Amino acid sequence: MTMSKVAVVTAGGSGMGAAVARRFAEDGYGVAILSSSGKGEALASELGGVGITGSNQSNDDIHKLVDLTLESFGRIDVLVNSAGHGPRAPILDITDEQWHTGLDVYLMNVIRPTRIIAPIMAAQKSGAIVNISTAWAFEPSDMFPTSAVFRAGLAAYTKIFADKYAADNVRMNNVLPGWIDSLPATEQRREMVPMQRYGKSEEIAATVAFLASEGAGYITGQNLKVDGGLTRSV
Numbered sequence: 001m002t003m004s005k006v007a008v009v010t011a012g013g014s015g016m017g018a019a020v021a022r023r024f025a026e027d028g029y030g031v032a033i034l035s036s037s038g039k040g041e042a043l044a045s046e047l048g049g050v051g052i053t054g055s056n057q058s059n060d061d062i063h064k065l066v067d068l069t070l071e072s073f074g075r076i077d078v079l080v081n082s083a084g085h086g087p088r089a090p091i092l093d094i095t096d097e098q099w100h101t102g103l104d105v106y107l108m109n110v111i112r113p114t115r116i117i118a119p120i121m122a123a124q125k126s127g128a129i130v131n132i133s134t135a136w137a138f139e140p141s142d143m144f145p146t147s148a149v150f151r152a153g154l155a156a157y158t159k160i161f162a163d164k165y166a167a168d169n170v171r172m173n174n175v176l177p178g179w180i181d182s183l184p185a186t187e188q189r190r191e192m193v194p195m196q197r198y199g200k201s202e203e204i205a206a207t208v209a210f211l212a213s214e215g216a217g218y219i220t221g222q223n224l225k226v227d228g229g230l231t232r233s234v
Contacts, residue, residue, distance in 0.1 A: 007021070008034075019204065021040075023205035035054075076117055077127060078130070079117045087101055128172075136231070140152070173223070175226055177226050181198045181199065
């Protein structure tokens with residue numbers, strides 16, 4: 001089966017990742033989903049795509065998804081790297097093991113799939129990679145210490161990647177969500193946002209879809225905040 005365009009979504013079983021997969025399917029893409037819960041495989045089936053149950057912390061699982069995607073669709077045009085949740089604790093209480101877990105969850109979740117898929121895109125002379133990061137990457141919060149630290153590193157990685165692969169027409173950008181409805185809602189958090197509401201997963205998905213589109217064809221190496229103005233001064 002050959003589709004006009006194909007999107008791979010990691011950690012796509014629920015939340016923003018699932019919303020992204022649905023949006024690409026609505027836009028006519030073939031979709032391939034990796035999820036550790038099994039929900040991604042079920043969603044892929046619902047959307048007419050392919051999926052496997054596995055981890056973005058496993059190179060073997062990522063290879064399996066890529067092989068299945070190429071076997072099913074023949075190409076990969078978009079990679080969306082989503083993530084789960086890493087350790088949270090007071091900064092000096094985070095153990096070495098927890099820091100390494102944060103590295104796996106928030107930075108290696110991008111590096112592993114990119115290392116496998118970017119050469120495919122470079123050979124095609126086209127591709128877009130979009131990473132779901134956090135609004136607190138540049139103004140870190142002690143609420144999310146491992147996320148903030150490693151996603152600041154992701155911003156650096158993204159710029160280096162963009163410099164290297166722009167000539168191959170392979171782009172990488174980050175989406176930086178604030179408080180989104182896939183997270184537990186509290187009145188205190190809502191009041192922190194100038195727009196006075198949580199964002200919708202579908203709004204993140206629409207932003208990802210734009211960054212993957214031809215309309216964003218001249219955008220690479222960027223970090224786009226989608227946070228209702230929460231970090232507007234940063």
